[in-house]
Amino acid sequence: MNKHRYRTWQHVVVLAAALVLPALPTSAQNLSTEQLAEMRRSIDVFSGVLRESLGFNERRGLFSPRTGDVQGHYLAGQGIVLELISPLQRYRGSASMQSLNSALEDLSSQLGSLMTGGVVSRPDFEAMRDSMALSLRSDEIATFYQEQMQQLSALLDMPAVEQALASAAASAHNLRNLGEMDPEGMERMNQQLQDLREQLAQRLRETEALRQEIRDRAMQADALPSEEIQQRWQQAREQLEVQVAALRAQIAEQAQALQTRNAALEAEQLALWQQDVTELESRIFAVLCDYASGLRVLPDDERLTLMLTGLGSHLGEGHRPDRIHVLGKADLLACQRGDLGPEDMRSRAVSYDF
Structure with missing residues (x-):
C-alpha cells in the first residue's frame, strides 16, 4: 500500500470513528490535569483496597508474584474500569480436560465403527505391488491370491486402535497431573497399556509373517495351494x-x-470453581459497598466497570471470556450509605460475559 492510499485509509477510519462515537459529556471534555491526577490517585487507592481486601497481595514466596492484582483505568465520558486478575483465572481443568474428552469422544465413535464395519483401509504399497504383479495373470490363481492378501491387509491397518492407546495414555497422565492417580496407580496403568501395545505388536508380526508366506507362494505358484x-x-x-x-x-x-473418570473429575472441579467465582464476586460487591466513598471523584453520569479476567462462562475449547459488571455511581453510594445491600447492588448491575 503506497503512502497516498495509506493516508486516505487513515482519514476514512478517523471519519468513521467520528460518526460512530457519541459526543463526550461536558464534564468529561473539561477535566483538568489536576482532576485527572485526582482520578488517578483515587483509582490507585481503591485498587489497593481491593487487592488487600481480596487477599491478592499474598505471595507464596519472597520472590513470588502476588496471587492476584487489580489494575485501574479511566475512560473519559464512560467511567472507571477495574480489571481484577484473580488466582481463579488460572483454572486449568476446563480447557485441557474438555479437549481431552472431545478427543476421546471422537475416538469412541471411531472404535465403534471399527467394531461394526471393520477397519478403513489405507494405501498398502506392498499389497499394491503384489496386486500389480498378479494383475498380469487373469486366471483363477491370481484371483485367489489377491483375495488372500486383501483380507490380511485389513488386519494390518489399525490407526484408530493405535490412537486409542495414545489417548488412553494421555488421559491417564492427565489424571496423574491433577492428583487423581497416585504413582503406583500410574505405573500399573502404564504397564497395562504397554502389555496391550506388545500384544498388538505381536499380532501384527504374526499377520505380516502369514502375509509374507502367501506372497512368496503367490509369486511362484503355477497352481492353487493344496486344501491343507x-x-x-x-x-x-x-x-x-x-x-x-x-x-x-x-x-x-x-x-x-x-474418559468417564476424566468427565466426573471435570464436573466436580467445574462446580467447585463456579462456587469459588460466586464467593469472590460476593466479596467484591461487599468491598464496593464498604469503600464506595473512595469513588466520589467519579462524575455522576459515569459508571464503574469491573472486569473479572477469565471468570466468565466457558464458551468454547481453549477460551474463557471475562465476567463484566457495570454499576452506576448512585447505586455505589446508596450501598455505602446502607440504602442498598451488596446483593441488591449486584442485582442492579449490568452483568455479562465477554
Whole structure:
C-alpha cells in the first residue's frame, strides 16, 4: 500500500470513528490535569483496597508474584474500569480436560465403527505391488491370491486402535497431573497399556509373517495351494481376527473408563470453581459497598466497570471470556450509605460475559 492510499485509509477510519462515537459529556471534555491526577490517585487507592481486601497481595514466596492484582483505568465520558486478575483465572481443568474428552469422544465413535464395519483401509504399497504383479495373470490363481492378501491387509491397518492407546495414555497422565492417580496407580496403568501395545505388536508380526508366506507362494505358484495349506491359512487368519477384535474391545474399554473418570473429575472441579467465582464476586460487591466513598471523584453520569479476567462462562475449547459488571455511581453510594445491600447492588448491575 503506497503512502497516498495509506493516508486516505487513515482519514476514512478517523471519519468513521467520528460518526460512530457519541459526543463526550461536558464534564468529561473539561477535566483538568489536576482532576485527572485526582482520578488517578483515587483509582490507585481503591485498587489497593481491593487487592488487600481480596487477599491478592499474598505471595507464596519472597520472590513470588502476588496471587492476584487489580489494575485501574479511566475512560473519559464512560467511567472507571477495574480489571481484577484473580488466582481463579488460572483454572486449568476446563480447557485441557474438555479437549481431552472431545478427543476421546471422537475416538469412541471411531472404535465403534471399527467394531461394526471393520477397519478403513489405507494405501498398502506392498499389497499394491503384489496386486500389480498378479494383475498380469487373469486366471483363477491370481484371483485367489489377491483375495488372500486383501483380507490380511485389513488386519494390518489399525490407526484408530493405535490412537486409542495414545489417548488412553494421555488421559491417564492427565489424571496423574491433577492428583487423581497416585504413582503406583500410574505405573500399573502404564504397564497395562504397554502389555496391550506388545500384544498388538505381536499380532501384527504374526499377520505380516502369514502375509509374507502367501506372497512368496503367490509369486511362484503355477497352481492353487493344496486344501491343507488353504485351510491352515484360513484358520490362522480367523484366529488373528479374533485376537485383534479382542484387543480392540479391551483398548476401547480402557479408553472409555478413563474418559468417564476424566468427565466426573471435570464436573466436580467445574462446580467447585463456579462456587469459588460466586464467593469472590460476593466479596467484591461487599468491598464496593464498604469503600464506595473512595469513588466520589467519579462524575455522576459515569459508571464503574469491573472486569473479572477469565471468570466468565466457558464458551468454547481453549477460551474463557471475562465476567463484566457495570454499576452506576448512585447505586455505589446508596450501598455505602446502607440504602442498598451488596446483593441488591449486584442485582442492579449490568452483568455479562465477554
